[in-house]
Amino acid sequence: MIEDIRALARELLEKGAVECVIGYEVGPTGRVRPAFVYEPGEVERLIFDGRCDQNLVTYLTRRNKPRKKGEEVPTTAVVVKPCDARSLRVLLNEHQVQRDKVYIIGVACPGMQNADGTPELRCTRCDQRVPLLYDALCGEPPEVPTVRDAYEDVQQIEALPLEERLAYWLGELDRCIRCYACRQACPTCFCSVCEAERDDSLWVGIADRIPEKAFFHIIRAFHQAGRCTECNACEAVCPMGIPLSLINRKIAKDVAQMMGGYRAGESDEPTPLVTMLTGEEAIDEIH
């Protein structure tokens, strides 16, 4: 598969179809990380295997803006797994990325692995092996059984008495340091100024105390309702090891129950929970 990705990347860069290919590489200390390849001669840096679990779609919103006033938006190619493709579909639905400015290198996904070689939990409950949208597909769809997500992790928390549930979350959120890595890694958290970071503290103060931290995470979760594709990026980057995806998965589960099985990023309809007026489609924010 990697030879397919490299050949395609080389071709796209050589003919100038894209400015940059976003994929994965192995850094000097052996860690897998996002790679930005601008030159056809550098495509050998690209790799793809079970360690490539980051969601690269998160980089597209910032690349979809002109760098200088009047400059044209460059076209970017990006390697997407099935889960990442759902994030991209949300961004397309919400007019955050122009379809003709992104070239989607879809990969048939064998599932991602933990550092110890075991399958990542989220991949054991994934029912997609091929991205729902792509311009080119690399790799053969693997014969891995697909499973419908039963949300067992969410049910375990739901089963706790209210006081225990509260104690659990307060204990977890107590460690939050408001580094905003969850928000920054999230493809569908794209506001240019976050409610938690406003200079006027209109919604949340600057303190790193439980009320402020809980409020930030609750607002973030609600803003993700019907939009979170459960890619796990938030949890994967949390330096305090807080199980953040549980919050978003709880809401995704509720949305699916209430909205006739709606799953974010599976159709080109925007989430039923968002109302947008035509003039506001691109959510071009002014603060």
Next chain:
Amino acid sequence: MKFIEIRALHEWLDRLAQEMTLIAPTAVGPQEKAPGSRNPAAQGQQVFYRQVEGAAQIAWDFTRTALSAREHFMPKTETLFTIETGPDGKAVLHETKLEQPRVFFGIRPCDARGLRVLDAVMLGQEPADVYYAQRRENTTLVGLACPQMWEDCFCNSVGGAPDAADDVDILLIQVEGGFAVQVVTEKGERLATGMGLQEVEGLELPQPKLNEQFALPTQQQWLASFNDVYWQRVGDRCLSCRICSYVCPTCRCFDVRDETVVTPQGERIVRRVRAWDSCQGVNYRVQAGGANPRANLEQRLRNRFYCKYYYVPIDYAADGCVGCGRCVTACPVNIDIREVLQDLARREPA
């Protein structure tokens, strides 16, 4: 060489915890998480410097703590003062009360060295920051030498050492059956009187295993690289989160705001809050008039490296980075300060 047996050390720590605030490395969080996770923070309990009630709560075999010692000298959040309505209806200002004496046990040499930068900024010029000064004065640092350099550590490349005693009041080095004790300062002397130290002849100190040393960029190389496209390329994968600056022992940016709050008794009061801030945040350099000279992500990322290796050494004559390696381990997209330093150091001087 002075020496203390493990049991005697534990007993001393238990006594200390009764008498004053004892801060020490301790494991925090749920035990069973995801041991195989790619996110090191999700693998199990993390160790933090926290107040403990005795030796039993101390994590003795930790590598480095998830957050540096900074949080105990410049807390993530502190109330500088409150303004309340007095009985006669006039505003009354309450300053935050003095901190009690405390012992910071188990601080790593790199974390202690990081306090030099905070000292230079918070105490080096009049007026000194009274809140920081109080905490510094009231705290005795008992360092715990690293038996080896851990993964991602590079203290030896930036002038430190895993067993350096330069910035602590007392340093403990683990040896057979206990710890060799170096009493470094007068403050340490006063604390050590209660430790019951033994004098042992011919105690051999272990040599900590070091990581490979590398050369740092020169000031000319830093100057010549400022406008380089290199920063755009590193910035390409930066998420612009604040992990690197919040785990750092020498980052010290803060924000101050006044908040109106309602007390549990229903009174409206004003509190002036100081909290950590970061050059990686989008509004870091926004000026009052709205201009932003660091509007782009790569400019803010670049600032972090220049701050450590160019601005702080020039402005405060202190090393801005102690090589603790926390930012390397914690960065979710593998922006590795060692790689950046070596990339720049390889460049031809302009």
